[in-house]
Amino acid sequence: MSTQIAGTRVAVVGTGTMAEAVLAGALASGLEPADVVATARREARGAELARTYGVATTADNAAAVADARVVLVGVKPKDVAAVLDEIGPALPADAVVVSVAVGLPLSLYARHLPDGQPVVRTMPNTPAQVGAGVTAVVPGPTTAEPDVALVEALLAGTGQTLRITEKEIDAFGALAGSGPAYVFYVVDAMAEAGVLMGLTREVARNLAVQTVLGSGRLLAETGEHPAILREKVSSPGGTTIQALKRLDDGGVRAAFLTALEAARDRSAELGRELG
Ligand SMILES: NC(=O)C1=CN([C@@H]2O[C@H](COP(=O)(O)OP(=O)(O)OC[C@H]3O[C@@H](n4cnc5c(N)ncnc54)[C@H](OP(=O)(O)O)[C@@H]3O)[C@@H](O)[C@H]2O)C=CC1
Numbered sequence: 001m002s003t004q005i006a007g008t009r010v011a012v013v014g015t016g017t018m019a020e021a022v023l024a025g026a027l028a029s030g031l032e033p034a035d036v037v038a039t040a041r042r043e044a045r046g047a048e049l050a051r052t053y054g055v056a057t058t059a060d061n062a063a064a065v066a067d068a069r070v071v072l073v074g075v076k077p078k079d080v081a082a083v084l085d086e087i088g089p090a091l092p093a094d095a096v097v098v099s100v101a102v103g104l105p106l107s108l109y110a111r112h113l114p115d116g117q118p119v120v121r122t123m124p125n126t127p128a129q130v131g132a133g134v135t136a137v138v139p140g141p142t143t144a145e146p147d148v149a150l151v152e153a154l155l156a157g158t159g160q161t162l163r164i165t166e167k168e169i170d171a172f173g174a175l176a177g178s179g180p181a182y183v184f185y186v187v188d189a190m191a192e193a194g195v196l197m198g199l200t201r202e203v204a205r206n207l208a209v210q211t212v213l214g215s216g217r218l219l220a221e222t223g224e225h226p227a228i229l230r231e232k233v234s235s236p237g238g239t240t241i242q243a244l245k246r247l248d249d250g251g252v253r254a255a256f257l258t259a260l261e262a263a264r265d266r267s268a269e270l271g272r273e274l275g
């Protein structure tokens, strides 16, 4: 892996939360800081990135991409078109542009970049920062396989990658892209319940985090269906079933279904608005 990405020049244009998480994952798995230029509009942010990761930083997006082999565009969806217009003329013809923006179709990139510029649309999630992410990969229609493989090699340090079709990516984003937020919401709520019952905040948080971590590992390592694992915790006439009944009474399962549909629909809507 590191062999393939060693020496690959990477530019990160707009280094916010998600781009930083991808950068951190890639650097931890063999990408060399000396091969990275990250852009930041604010001087303090640039200094922070340079200090944390040892990468070069600049406020000049076009200069950053001038000798890049891979360009990760990390700005918000509403800012992507302007950034593509800005960097397009400076891009080497073989530079692969990597999208992380929710909602924006590959066709937007084709419209705002020079003809034939390779593009890979992705949908990462923030656990990329600790190498435990999952990223959807959708190759652009004219992007060559070695270019897609190079992007996948860069992303390998951020966790799993999964090739999907563009029509699946709104649902992928709703489940996995936004997913960490739902899990943090649940952890926060469980910890709050612990505080309600008199545990210290520190103990309650630790119990909630460790329980989610352990449950995730149990799911991943056994491959068991979550319903089976849930049944194994819920003794007949016992305590857990009392709690699960309250969650069902509160419509929590149904709320998850409509919540993810809403995220998917917003992704599609952003595509229509901005794409
Ligand atoms: N957050 C997440 O969990 C996920 C996000 N994404 C996608 O990632 C992208 C970024 O989201 P996120 O990281 O959350 O947002 P952030 O606001 O954290 O990051 C965006 C960054 O872009 C910078 N920026 C904006 N305009 C420019 C510009 N013209 N030139 C250079 N830098 C610029 C901002 O700088 P400044 O700080 O100065 O405003 C900021 O650092 C979005 O497209 C989103 O859809 C995808 C999956 C998950």
Ligand SMILES: O=C(O)[C@@H]1CCC=N1
Binding pocket: 102, 173, 177, 178
């Ligand atoms: O909320 C958002 O718009 C971004 C995209 C997926 C996760 N966070």
